[in-house]
Amino acid sequence: DAGVIQSPRHEVTEMGQEVTLRCKPISGHNSLFWYRQTMMRGLELLIYFNNNVPIDDSGMPEDRFSAKMPNASFSTLKIQPSEPRDSAVYFCASRPGQGRSWGTEAFFGQGTRLTVV
Amino acid sequence: EDKVVQSPLSLVVHEGDTVTLNCSYEVTNFRSLLWYKQEKKAPTFLFMLTSSGIEKKSGRLSSILDKKELFSILNITATQTGDSAIYLCAVDNLGFGNEKLTFGTGTRLTIIP
Numbered sequence: 001d002a003g004v005i006q007s008p009r010h011e012v013t014e015m016g017q018e019v020t021l022r023c024k025p026i027s028g029h030n031s032l033f034w035y036r037q038t039m040m041r042g043l044e045l046l047i048y049f050n051n052n053v054p055i056d057d058s059g060m061p062e063d064r065f066s067a068k069m070p071n072a073s074f075s076t077l078k079i080q081p082s083e084p085r086d087s088a089v090y091f092c093a094s095r096p097g098q099g100r101s102w103g104t105e106a107f108f109g110q111g112t113r114l115t116v117v
Numbered sequence: 118e119d120k121v122v123q124s125p126l127s128l129v130v131h132e133g134d135t136v137t138l139n140c141s142y143e144v145t146n147f148r149s150l151l152w153y154k155q156e157k158k159a160p161t162f163l164f165m166l167t168s169s170g171i172e173k174k175s176g177r178l179s180s181i182l183d184k185k186e187l188f189s190i191l192n193i194t195a196t197q198t199g200d201s202a203i204y205l206c207a208v209d210n211l212g213f214g215n216e217k218l219t220f221g222t223g224t225r226l227t228i229i230p
Contacts, residue, residue, distance in 0.1 A: 004159075031216040042222030043160075043205060056217060091159065095216050105151055106207075106218050108159035 004109035006092050012115045018080040021112045023092030024073055030097030033106065034067055034077050037089045049075065050097050082116045089113050119144045123206050123221035131229050134196050138224045140206030141188040150182055150189050151218065153205040160205055163191075193226075201228045 005024040013019050025032045033048040047057040052069045060067070064083070069075040079086055093106040120143040130136055142150065149167045153160035164173045166182035166189060173180050177196075182189045193200055203225050207218040 033217060035220075043220040045217055045219065048217050050216065093218075097216050105153075105162040105165060108161075110158045 004092055004094050004107050006090075006109035006112050008112060009110060010113045010115075012117065013082055015083055015116055016081045017116075018078065019082045019086075019114060019116075021077040021090050021092075021114070023075045023077070023109060025075070025092070025094035026107055027073070028096070029094035029107075030072070031095040032069060032075050033093040033095075034075070035091040035093065037091060037111075043091070046077070079114075082114075084116045087115050119208060119210065119219040121206055121208055121219055121221035123204075123224050125224060126222065127225040127227070129227045129229060130196060132196055132198060134228075135192065135194045136196060136226060138191040138193075138204050138206075138226070139188060140190070140221060142206075142208045143187065144208045144210060144219070146210050147184065147187075147208065149209040151207045151209065152180055152189075152191050153207065155203040155205055155223070156201075163204075196226075196228045198228045198230055201226060 004026055007022045011019060030051050034046040035043050036046055037043045044059055046059045047067045048055055049069045065079055067077045089111045091111045092109045095106045096104055122141050124139045149165050151165050152163040154163055164180045169182055169184040177194045180191045203223040205220050205223045207220045209218055
């Protein structure tokens with residue numbers, strides 16, 4: 001398996017623009033997570049899905065952020081409109097899920113470095 | 118709310134030194150604690166700890182968990198420049214369907230040649 005795949009790797013956009021980050025989890029993994037990493041706050045969980053259903057979105061900072069998982073192999077994180085304080089590295093991760101994550105770690109993608117100017 | 122605190126936030130040592138990184142946690146229903154190493158890109162998995170007092174070891178790295186005092190340590194002996202990274206601690210909840218990991222802010226370790 002190629003692992004968790006994220007795109008794009010880097011994104012530079014102007015304030016006010018819409019940004020869409022994409023993630024393909026490991027095949028067979030039912031749980032998918034979006035994290036945001038900054039120097040100040042570390043690795044924060046934004047939202048996670050089980051079987052394509054959002055389970056906990058309490059980490060989503062505000063209404064400008066939204067996430068979808070239309071099927072088991074694809075998820076998006078959208079920021080609209082983007083602001084400079086959204087600049088961070090966004091990671092996607094997956095685990096087997098459905099109670100099968102016991103004894104297994106989360107596998108991370110390579111991340112998307114977002115810069116909003 | 119689950120909470121994971123790591124210390125120190127950063128550490129600079131010379132090659133060959135031994136370091137100890139700390140992780141304390143507050144979790145409603147603890148299941149396991151995980152350590153990750155993050156170099157330039159994605160965090161990579163090091164250890165998973167579920168039982169108190171049982172040391173996990175991989176080469177120069179070792180880790181142990183104390184479920185009574187709610188903390189874990191990660192030791193690195195004879196450090197090398199390749200050990201320079203951010204070390205992340207995460208806790209896992211016990212609960213069917215609750216698959217998320219809560220991470221600490223990490224310890225940034227720098228090894229000087």
